[in-house]
Amino acid sequence: xxxxNPFVELSALISTDVMQMYIIVMAVLVAGGTIxxxxxxxxxxxxxxxxxKAKASATRTVGSGEKAGLAVAVLANEVxxxxxxxxxxxxxxxxxxxxxxxxxxxxxxxxxFESDLVxxxxxxxxxxxxxxxxxxxxxxxxxxxxxxxxxxGAKWYKLVRADIFIVSLFTTATFALIWSYLQxxxxxxxxxxxxxxxxxxxxxxxxxxxLFASVLWxxxxxxxxxxxxxxxKRIAKxxxxxxxxxxxFDLTDPAVQAKFPDIPEYMGKKPEYMGHGxxxxxxxxx
Amino acid sequence: xxTFVYMTRCDGCGQCVDICPSDIMHIDKTLRxxxxxxxxxxxxxxxxxxxxxxNAIDVRGYADFAPLGHSVRVHRDEEKGTIAWRIKFRNGxxxxxxxxxxxxxxxxxxxxxxxxxxxxxxxxxKSENLYNxxxxxxxxxxxxxxxxxxxLEIKEGVYY
Numbered sequence: 465x466x467x468x469n470p471f472v473e474l475s476a477l478i479s480t481d482v483m484q485m486y487i488i489v490m491a492v493l494v495a496g497g498t499i500x501x502x503x504x505x506x507x508x509x510x511x512x513x514x515x516x517k518a519k520a521s522a523t524r525t526v527g528s529g530e531k532a533g534l535a536v537a538v539l540a541n542e543v544x545x546x547x548x549x550x551x552x553x554x555x556x557x558x559x560x561x562x563x564x565x566x567x568x569x570x571x572x573x574x575x576x577f578e579s580d581l582v583x584x585x586x587x588x589x590x591x592x593x594x595x596x597x598x599x600x601x602x603x604x605x606x607x608x609x610x611x612x613x614x615x616x617g618a619k620w621y622k623l624v625r626a627d628i629f630i631v632s633l634f635t636t637a638t639f640a641l642i643w644s645y646l647q648x649x650x651x652x653x654x655x656x657x658x659x660x661x662x663x664x665x666x667x668x669x670x671x672x673x674x675l676f677a678s679v680l681w682x683x684x685x686x687x688x689x690x691x692x693x694x695x696x697k698r699i700a701k702x703x704x705x706x707x708x709x710x711x712x713f714d715l716t717d718p719a720v721q722a723k724f725p726d727i728p729e730y731m732g733k734k735p736e737y738m739g740h741g742x743x744x745x746x747x748x749x750x
Numbered sequence: 751x752x753t754f755v756y757m758t759r760c761d762g763c764g765q766c767v768d769i770c771p772s773d774i775m776h777i778d779k780t781l782r783x784x785x786x787x788x789x790x791x792x793x794x795x796x797x798x799x800x801x802x803x804x805n806a807i808d809v810r811g812y813a814d815f816a817p818l819g820h821s822v823r824v825h826r827d828e829e830k831g832t833i834a835w836r837i838k839f840r841n842g843x844x845x846x847x848x849x850x851x852x853x854x855x856x857x858x859x860x861x862x863x864x865x866x867x868x869x870x871x872x873x874x875x876k877s878e879n880l881y882n883x884x885x886x887x888x889x890x891x892x893x894x895x896x897x898x899x900x901x902l903e904i905k906e907g908v909y910y
Contacts, residue, residue: 514758521842550763550803611777615764624779683781693758707756708821709805710834713849724849731831731851739857741828742801747768 465648466592467585470640471575473647474665483576490676497679498688504680507689515696523704534698542694550743553609560601561633562687567594568637592644595637602634617750628682632675639668751810752789753798759806760784766798766807800826800833811837828857 471483502508526534541547546562549555571591575584610630612618623631646661679685700706713720715735721728727735753775760783766775767784774788775798784807786792799807811822819840826833831853838845853860862882870881897903 511758521838548804549761550765554761554763611762611764611767611782615767616777626778626780626782689758697759707759707805707808707823708836708838709823710825710836710847710849712825712827713832713834715830715832720849726850727832730854735831735851736856738829738831738853738855741857742769743765743803743828744858747764749768 465645467588468644468648469575469584469588469591470644470647471572472584477662480576487573487576490673493677494679494684497677498685500680501685511692511696515699518696518700518703518705518707521705521708524702526699526703530702531699534702535695538691538694538698543691548690548694551609551746554605557601557605557609560597561605562601564594564597564599564601564637565633567591568598568640569594592641595641595644598637599634599641602630602637606630606634615747615750617748625681626683628674628678629684632671632678632682635671636668636675639664639671643668751812752792752794753786753807753809754789755784755786756806756808757781757783759804760802761804761806763803765801765803769797769801771795771797796824799824826852831856 474483546555546558549558567590571587571594575587575591607620608614610620612622612624613620643661643664646664650661675682675684713724715721715727715731716733721733762777762782762784764777764784767777769775772788772791772793774786774791775784776787777783778785784798794809796809799809805823805825809822811820816822816837816839821836821838821840823836823838824833831851833850833852835848836846867882874881893899
Protein backbone atom coordinates (compact mmCIF):
# COMPACT_ATOMS: atom_id res chain seq x y z
CA UNK A 465 0.00 0.00 0.00
CA UNK A 466 2.75 2.45 0.97
CA UNK A 467 4.43 2.25 -2.45
CA UNK A 468 1.21 2.42 -4.45
CA ASN A 469 0.07 5.72 -5.99
CA PRO A 470 -3.69 5.88 -5.31
CA PHE A 471 -4.20 8.55 -7.98
CA VAL A 472 -3.11 6.19 -10.78
CA GLU A 473 -6.02 3.86 -10.10
CA LEU A 474 -8.30 6.88 -9.69
CA SER A 475 -7.47 8.07 -13.23
CA ALA A 476 -9.67 5.25 -14.53
CA LEU A 477 -12.63 6.96 -12.83
CA ILE A 478 -11.64 10.64 -13.09
CA SER A 479 -9.39 12.00 -15.84
CA THR A 480 -6.00 13.48 -14.92
CA ASP A 481 -7.12 16.83 -16.40
CA VAL A 482 -10.00 17.01 -13.92
CA MET A 483 -7.67 16.15 -11.03
CA GLN A 484 -5.21 18.84 -12.14
CA MET A 485 -8.02 21.37 -12.47
CA TYR A 486 -9.19 20.47 -8.95
CA ILE A 487 -5.73 21.24 -7.52
CA ILE A 488 -5.60 24.59 -9.36
CA VAL A 489 -9.08 25.49 -8.02
CA MET A 490 -7.96 24.61 -4.47
CA ALA A 491 -4.84 26.81 -4.83
CA VAL A 492 -7.00 29.70 -6.07
CA LEU A 493 -9.41 29.18 -3.15
CA VAL A 494 -6.51 29.36 -0.66
CA ALA A 495 -5.11 32.55 -2.23
CA GLY A 496 -8.56 34.17 -2.47
CA GLY A 497 -9.54 33.08 1.03
CA THR A 498 -6.33 34.50 2.50
CA ILE A 499 -6.81 37.87 0.74
CA UNK A 500 -10.47 38.07 1.84
CA UNK A 501 -9.47 37.07 5.40
CA UNK A 502 -6.82 39.81 5.43
CA UNK A 503 -9.36 42.38 4.20
CA UNK A 504 -12.04 41.24 6.65
CA UNK A 505 -9.82 41.17 9.74
CA UNK A 506 -7.79 44.18 8.58
CA UNK A 507 -4.67 42.21 9.52
CA UNK A 508 -2.36 44.10 7.14
CA UNK A 509 -3.71 47.47 8.37
CA UNK A 510 -3.15 46.44 12.00
CA UNK A 511 0.30 45.10 11.18
CA UNK A 512 1.51 48.34 9.55
CA UNK A 513 -0.13 50.60 12.17
CA UNK A 514 1.49 48.56 14.93
CA UNK A 515 4.86 48.75 13.20
CA UNK A 516 4.48 52.56 12.93
CA LYS A 517 3.62 52.82 16.64
CA ALA A 518 6.59 50.64 17.57
CA LYS A 519 8.90 52.76 15.42
CA ALA A 520 7.79 55.88 17.32
CA SER A 521 8.91 54.42 20.66
CA ALA A 522 12.08 52.78 19.30
CA THR A 523 15.36 53.60 21.02
CA ARG A 524 17.57 52.60 18.09
CA THR A 525 17.30 52.00 14.36
CA VAL A 526 17.48 48.48 12.99
CA GLY A 527 19.40 48.40 9.71
CA SER A 528 18.41 46.34 6.69
CA GLY A 529 21.30 43.90 7.31
CA GLU A 530 20.14 43.31 10.87
CA LYS A 531 16.55 42.92 9.62
CA ALA A 532 17.74 40.26 7.18
CA GLY A 533 19.48 38.49 10.08
CA LEU A 534 16.25 38.63 12.08
CA ALA A 535 14.33 37.21 9.11
CA VAL A 536 16.79 34.29 8.99
CA ALA A 537 16.28 33.78 12.76
CA VAL A 538 12.49 33.75 12.24
CA LEU A 539 12.90 31.20 9.47
CA ALA A 540 15.13 28.96 11.60
CA ASN A 541 13.27 29.34 14.88
CA GLU A 542 9.59 30.17 14.33
CA VAL A 543 8.97 28.84 10.80
CA UNK A 544 11.06 25.67 10.52
CA UNK A 545 11.06 24.52 14.16
CA UNK A 546 7.90 26.19 15.62
CA UNK A 547 10.03 27.70 18.39
CA UNK A 548 7.35 30.21 19.43
CA UNK A 549 5.40 27.57 21.36
CA UNK A 550 5.92 27.70 25.12
CA UNK A 551 4.57 24.16 25.47
CA UNK A 552 6.91 21.40 24.19
CA UNK A 553 4.08 18.94 23.48
CA UNK A 554 2.29 21.54 21.35
CA UNK A 555 5.52 22.25 19.54
CA UNK A 556 6.09 18.58 18.64
CA UNK A 557 2.46 18.13 17.61
CA UNK A 558 2.66 21.29 15.47
CA UNK A 559 5.86 20.10 13.79
CA UNK A 560 4.27 16.73 12.99
CA UNK A 561 1.17 18.32 11.45
CA UNK A 562 3.14 21.05 9.65
CA UNK A 563 5.69 18.78 8.00
CA UNK A 564 3.03 16.09 7.46
CA UNK A 565 0.86 18.65 5.65
CA UNK A 566 3.74 19.88 3.47
CA UNK A 567 4.78 16.33 2.51
CA UNK A 568 1.17 15.33 1.84
CA UNK A 569 0.23 18.36 -0.26
CA UNK A 570 3.47 18.54 -2.26
CA UNK A 571 3.50 14.80 -3.00
CA UNK A 572 -0.22 14.91 -3.97
CA UNK A 573 0.46 17.71 -6.46
CA UNK A 574 3.55 15.94 -7.85
CA UNK A 575 1.73 12.62 -8.19
CA UNK A 576 -1.02 14.32 -10.18
CA PHE A 577 1.06 16.78 -12.22
CA GLU A 578 4.61 15.49 -12.59
CA SER A 579 4.89 11.88 -11.53
CA ASP A 580 7.86 11.46 -13.92
CA LEU A 581 10.08 13.79 -11.88
CA VAL A 582 10.35 11.46 -8.90
CA UNK A 583 9.83 7.71 -8.82
CA UNK A 584 6.14 7.03 -8.21
CA UNK A 585 6.95 4.58 -5.43
CA UNK A 586 8.99 7.21 -3.58
CA UNK A 587 6.23 9.78 -4.02
CA UNK A 588 3.64 7.33 -2.73
CA UNK A 589 5.79 6.64 0.32
CA UNK A 590 6.13 10.38 0.99
CA UNK A 591 2.37 10.83 0.55
CA UNK A 592 1.56 8.05 3.04
CA UNK A 593 4.23 9.24 5.52
CA UNK A 594 2.79 12.78 5.35
CA UNK A 595 -0.74 11.46 6.01
CA UNK A 596 0.45 9.39 8.99
CA UNK A 597 2.34 12.37 10.45
CA UNK A 598 -0.78 14.51 10.03
CA UNK A 599 -2.87 11.90 11.85
CA UNK A 600 -0.35 11.56 14.70
CA UNK A 601 0.01 15.30 15.29
CA UNK A 602 -3.65 16.04 14.59
CA UNK A 603 -5.22 13.42 16.87
CA UNK A 604 -2.70 14.09 19.66
CA UNK A 605 -3.60 17.77 19.51
CA UNK A 606 -7.33 17.12 19.18
CA UNK A 607 -7.77 14.65 22.06
CA UNK A 608 -5.14 15.81 24.57
CA UNK A 609 -3.26 19.07 24.10
CA UNK A 610 -5.87 21.36 22.50
CA UNK A 611 -6.22 24.27 24.90
CA UNK A 612 -10.03 23.92 25.02
CA UNK A 613 -9.56 20.38 26.37
CA UNK A 614 -6.35 20.88 28.37
CA UNK A 615 -7.02 24.22 30.07
CA UNK A 616 -10.75 24.87 29.63
CA GLY A 617 -11.90 21.34 30.48
CA ALA A 618 -14.11 21.16 27.36
CA LYS A 619 -14.97 17.70 26.02
CA TRP A 620 -12.98 16.58 22.97
CA TYR A 621 -16.15 16.29 20.89
CA LYS A 622 -17.28 19.88 21.52
CA LEU A 623 -16.79 21.56 18.16
CA VAL A 624 -16.29 25.31 17.67
CA ARG A 625 -15.45 27.36 14.58
CA ALA A 626 -11.75 27.32 15.42
CA ASP A 627 -11.86 23.55 14.81
CA ILE A 628 -12.68 23.72 11.08
CA PHE A 629 -8.99 23.73 10.20
CA ILE A 630 -7.72 20.95 12.46
CA VAL A 631 -10.75 18.67 11.94
CA SER A 632 -10.69 19.00 8.15
CA LEU A 633 -6.92 18.46 8.27
CA PHE A 634 -6.92 15.17 10.16
CA THR A 635 -10.07 13.84 8.49
CA THR A 636 -8.43 14.51 5.10
CA ALA A 637 -5.38 12.48 6.15
CA THR A 638 -7.47 9.73 7.78
CA PHE A 639 -9.83 9.29 4.81
CA ALA A 640 -6.87 9.42 2.42
CA LEU A 641 -5.18 6.54 4.25
CA ILE A 642 -8.41 4.47 4.44
CA TRP A 643 -9.12 5.13 0.75
CA SER A 644 -5.59 4.12 -0.20
CA TYR A 645 -5.81 0.96 1.90
CA LEU A 646 -9.19 -0.06 0.43
CA GLN A 647 -8.10 0.70 -3.10
CA UNK A 648 -4.88 -1.25 -2.70
CA UNK A 649 -6.79 -4.27 -1.45
CA UNK A 650 -9.39 -3.80 -4.19
CA UNK A 651 -6.61 -3.99 -6.77
CA UNK A 652 -5.73 -7.36 -5.36
CA UNK A 653 -9.08 -8.74 -6.32
CA UNK A 654 -11.49 -7.80 -3.53
CA UNK A 655 -13.98 -6.31 -5.95
CA UNK A 656 -16.74 -6.23 -3.33
CA UNK A 657 -14.94 -3.44 -1.53
CA UNK A 658 -14.98 -1.10 -4.51
CA UNK A 659 -18.17 0.54 -3.25
CA UNK A 660 -16.55 1.27 0.07
CA UNK A 661 -13.44 2.60 -1.72
CA UNK A 662 -15.54 5.14 -3.62
CA UNK A 663 -17.36 6.12 -0.43
CA UNK A 664 -14.09 6.85 1.40
CA UNK A 665 -12.74 8.66 -1.65
CA UNK A 666 -15.83 10.92 -1.44
CA UNK A 667 -15.17 11.50 2.29
CA UNK A 668 -11.56 12.37 1.42
CA UNK A 669 -12.74 14.77 -1.30
CA UNK A 670 -15.25 16.49 1.02
CA UNK A 671 -12.68 16.91 3.85
CA UNK A 672 -10.02 18.15 1.43
CA UNK A 673 -12.37 20.65 -0.21
CA UNK A 674 -13.51 21.88 3.22
CA LEU A 675 -9.87 22.37 4.25
CA PHE A 676 -8.94 24.52 1.25
CA ALA A 677 -12.28 26.25 0.65
CA SER A 678 -12.88 27.39 4.24
CA VAL A 679 -9.81 29.64 4.56
CA LEU A 680 -11.98 32.71 5.24
CA TRP A 681 -13.61 31.05 8.26
CA UNK A 682 -10.85 28.77 9.48
CA UNK A 683 -7.33 29.14 10.91
CA UNK A 684 -5.73 28.10 7.61
CA UNK A 685 -4.25 31.56 6.90
CA UNK A 686 -2.27 31.52 10.17
CA UNK A 687 0.55 29.81 8.26
CA UNK A 688 1.05 33.03 6.26
CA UNK A 689 0.42 35.54 9.09
CA UNK A 690 2.50 33.92 11.83
CA UNK A 691 5.94 34.46 10.26
CA UNK A 692 5.07 38.16 9.72
CA UNK A 693 3.99 38.52 13.37
CA UNK A 694 7.13 36.71 14.55
CA UNK A 695 9.36 39.03 12.50
CA UNK A 696 7.58 42.08 13.88
CA LYS A 697 8.08 40.75 17.44
CA ARG A 698 11.82 40.30 16.85
CA ILE A 699 12.22 43.73 15.24
CA ALA A 700 10.35 45.34 18.19
CA LYS A 701 12.79 43.66 20.58
CA UNK A 702 15.81 44.71 18.53
CA UNK A 703 14.78 48.37 18.16
CA UNK A 704 14.07 48.73 21.90
CA UNK A 705 10.31 49.46 21.59
CA UNK A 706 9.33 45.89 22.62
CA UNK A 707 5.74 46.90 23.51
CA UNK A 708 7.15 49.05 26.34
CA UNK A 709 8.18 45.93 28.27
CA UNK A 710 10.77 46.27 31.08
CA UNK A 711 14.44 45.76 30.27
CA UNK A 712 15.75 42.22 30.57
CA PHE A 713 18.29 43.00 33.31
CA ASP A 714 21.46 41.01 33.93
CA LEU A 715 21.33 40.44 37.71
CA THR A 716 25.10 39.96 37.98
CA ASP A 717 25.85 43.36 36.39
CA PRO A 718 27.26 45.72 39.11
CA ALA A 719 25.43 48.69 37.54
CA VAL A 720 22.08 46.84 37.82
CA GLN A 721 22.92 45.84 41.41
CA ALA A 722 23.72 49.47 42.26
CA LYS A 723 20.45 50.66 40.70
CA PHE A 724 18.35 47.98 42.41
CA PRO A 725 20.12 47.23 45.76
CA ASP A 726 17.38 44.76 46.82
CA ILE A 727 18.80 42.28 44.31
CA PRO A 728 22.28 41.77 45.87
CA GLU A 729 20.88 42.20 49.39
CA TYR A 730 18.34 39.39 49.19
CA MET A 731 19.61 37.27 46.31
CA GLY A 732 23.38 37.69 46.59
CA LYS A 733 25.79 39.02 43.99
CA LYS A 734 25.40 35.95 41.81
CA PRO A 735 21.74 34.91 42.10
CA GLU A 736 21.14 31.23 41.43
CA TYR A 737 18.84 29.77 38.78
CA MET A 738 15.36 29.62 40.31
CA GLY A 739 13.70 27.05 38.02
CA HIS A 740 10.40 27.18 36.14
CA GLY A 741 8.04 28.40 38.90
CA UNK A 742 4.38 27.98 37.96
CA UNK A 743 5.38 26.43 34.65
CA UNK A 744 6.53 23.32 36.52
CA UNK A 745 2.93 22.16 36.07
CA UNK A 746 0.75 22.01 32.97
CA UNK A 747 -2.04 24.65 32.96
CA UNK A 748 -4.90 22.23 33.44
CA UNK A 749 -6.31 23.00 36.90
CA UNK A 750 -9.88 23.59 35.68
CA UNK B 751 -8.91 48.86 33.73
CA UNK B 752 -9.46 45.32 32.46
CA THR B 753 -6.94 43.14 30.70
CA PHE B 754 -6.74 42.75 26.95
CA VAL B 755 -4.72 40.43 24.72
CA TYR B 756 -2.38 41.22 21.84
CA MET B 757 -3.67 38.51 19.48
CA THR B 758 -0.51 38.32 17.39
CA ARG B 759 1.59 37.55 20.50
CA CYS B 760 -0.77 34.99 22.09
CA ASP B 761 -0.13 31.32 21.23
CA GLY B 762 -3.19 29.99 23.08
CA CYS B 763 -1.17 28.10 25.71
CA GLY B 764 -3.84 28.38 28.44
CA GLN B 765 -1.66 29.77 31.29
CA CYS B 766 -3.98 32.80 31.74
CA VAL B 767 -7.09 30.61 31.58
CA ASP B 768 -5.58 28.43 34.29
CA ILE B 769 -4.57 31.22 36.67
CA CYS B 770 -7.43 33.75 36.41
CA PRO B 771 -9.13 33.87 39.86
CA SER B 772 -12.34 35.21 38.30
CA ASP B 773 -12.37 32.56 35.54
CA ILE B 774 -12.88 35.23 32.89
CA MET B 775 -9.85 34.52 30.70
CA HIS B 776 -11.06 32.08 28.07
CA ILE B 777 -10.16 30.79 24.64
CA ASP B 778 -11.78 32.44 21.65
CA LYS B 779 -14.00 30.05 19.66
CA THR B 780 -12.92 31.39 16.28
CA LEU B 781 -9.19 31.91 16.59
CA ARG B 782 -8.26 29.78 19.63
CA UNK B 783 -6.51 32.68 21.31
CA UNK B 784 -7.09 33.97 24.84
CA UNK B 785 -9.44 36.86 25.59
CA UNK B 786 -11.20 38.45 28.55
CA UNK B 787 -14.81 37.30 28.31
CA UNK B 788 -16.15 39.70 30.97
CA UNK B 789 -14.07 42.89 31.34
CA UNK B 790 -16.53 44.31 33.93
CA UNK B 791 -15.64 41.49 36.30
CA UNK B 792 -11.85 41.88 35.97
CA UNK B 793 -10.14 42.85 39.24
CA UNK B 794 -6.94 43.88 37.47
CA UNK B 795 -5.08 41.45 39.73
CA UNK B 796 -2.39 41.09 37.02
CA UNK B 797 -2.21 37.30 37.56
CA UNK B 798 -2.72 36.59 33.85
CA UNK B 799 -0.42 39.46 32.84
CA UNK B 800 2.40 37.97 34.92
CA UNK B 801 1.65 34.34 33.95
CA UNK B 802 1.67 34.91 30.18
CA UNK B 803 4.93 33.47 28.77
CA UNK B 804 4.70 35.76 25.72
CA ASN B 805 3.80 39.05 27.52
CA ALA B 806 0.72 39.06 25.29
CA ILE B 807 -1.63 40.45 27.96
CA ASP B 808 -1.72 44.12 28.86
CA VAL B 809 -3.71 46.37 31.20
CA ARG B 810 -4.37 50.08 30.97
CA GLY B 811 -3.36 51.53 34.34
CA TYR B 812 -5.54 53.89 36.38
CA ALA B 813 -4.87 57.62 36.83
CA ASP B 814 -4.13 57.19 40.55
CA PHE B 815 -0.49 56.29 39.95
CA ALA B 816 0.31 57.91 36.59
CA PRO B 817 -1.56 60.27 34.25
CA LEU B 818 -3.95 58.46 31.91
CA GLY B 819 -2.54 57.21 28.65
CA HIS B 820 0.57 55.78 30.24
CA SER B 821 1.84 52.26 29.73
CA VAL B 822 2.37 49.94 32.69
CA ARG B 823 4.08 46.67 31.80
CA VAL B 824 5.33 43.85 33.96
CA HIS B 825 7.65 40.93 33.38
CA ARG B 826 7.71 38.17 35.98
CA ASP B 827 10.91 36.27 35.30
CA GLU B 828 10.61 33.06 37.24
CA GLU B 829 13.94 31.63 36.17
CA LYS B 830 15.72 34.69 37.56
CA GLY B 831 13.32 35.00 40.51
CA THR B 832 12.55 38.67 39.85
CA ILE B 833 9.70 40.92 38.85
CA ALA B 834 10.28 43.95 36.67
CA TRP B 835 7.82 46.80 36.18
CA ARG B 836 8.00 49.67 33.73
CA ILE B 837 5.78 52.74 33.72
CA LYS B 838 6.08 55.02 30.73
CA PHE B 839 4.15 58.28 30.53
CA ARG B 840 2.18 59.05 27.41
CA ASN B 841 4.62 61.81 26.38
CA GLY B 842 7.37 59.17 26.44
CA UNK B 843 9.65 61.39 28.56
CA UNK B 844 9.06 59.89 31.97
CA UNK B 845 10.14 56.25 31.91
CA UNK B 846 10.50 54.41 35.22
CA UNK B 847 11.70 50.88 35.88
CA UNK B 848 11.58 48.76 39.01
CA UNK B 849 13.23 45.42 39.65
CA UNK B 850 12.60 43.37 42.79
CA UNK B 851 13.21 39.80 43.98
CA UNK B 852 10.18 37.51 44.27
CA UNK B 853 12.07 34.56 45.71
CA UNK B 854 15.46 33.99 47.28
CA UNK B 855 15.49 30.21 46.85
CA UNK B 856 14.71 28.03 43.82
CA UNK B 857 10.97 27.39 43.46
CA UNK B 858 9.70 24.41 45.43
CA UNK B 859 12.69 24.18 47.73
CA UNK B 860 11.42 26.43 50.57
CA UNK B 861 8.75 24.06 51.88
CA UNK B 862 9.24 22.47 55.35
CA UNK B 863 10.03 18.78 55.17
CA UNK B 864 7.17 17.55 57.36
CA UNK B 865 8.04 13.88 56.81
CA UNK B 866 11.41 14.46 58.49
CA UNK B 867 9.98 16.43 61.47
CA UNK B 868 9.72 14.79 64.89
CA UNK B 869 6.38 13.24 65.83
CA UNK B 870 4.47 15.64 68.13
CA UNK B 871 4.64 14.68 71.80
CA UNK B 872 1.50 14.15 73.92
CA UNK B 873 1.34 17.68 75.36
CA UNK B 874 1.75 19.15 71.89
CA UNK B 875 -1.17 17.06 70.63
CA LYS B 876 -3.38 18.23 73.52
CA SER B 877 -2.35 21.87 73.14
CA GLU B 878 -4.68 24.30 71.40
CA ASN B 879 -1.70 25.58 69.39
CA LEU B 880 -1.31 24.45 65.82
CA TYR B 881 1.52 22.11 64.87
CA ASN B 882 4.85 23.97 65.01
CA UNK B 883 3.01 27.23 65.71
CA UNK B 884 5.49 29.65 67.32
CA UNK B 885 4.64 30.09 71.01
CA UNK B 886 4.88 33.88 70.78
CA UNK B 887 1.86 33.87 68.44
CA UNK B 888 -0.37 32.01 70.90
CA UNK B 889 -2.72 33.91 73.21
CA UNK B 890 -2.01 33.35 76.88
CA UNK B 891 -4.42 34.35 79.67
CA UNK B 892 -1.72 34.88 82.26
CA UNK B 893 0.73 37.00 80.27
CA UNK B 894 1.24 38.69 76.96
CA UNK B 895 3.57 36.58 74.82
CA UNK B 896 6.06 38.67 72.91
CA UNK B 897 9.16 37.99 70.87
CA UNK B 898 11.18 39.34 73.78
CA UNK B 899 9.48 37.18 76.41
CA UNK B 900 10.25 34.15 74.22
CA UNK B 901 13.90 35.14 73.74
CA LEU B 902 13.44 35.89 70.03
CA GLU B 903 14.27 38.87 67.87
CA ILE B 904 12.94 39.94 64.50
CA LYS B 905 15.10 39.09 61.50
CA GLU B 906 15.60 41.50 58.67
CA GLY B 907 14.86 40.64 55.10
CA VAL B 908 13.06 37.80 53.37
CA TYR B 909 13.42 34.44 55.10
CA TYR B 910 11.56 31.17 55.19
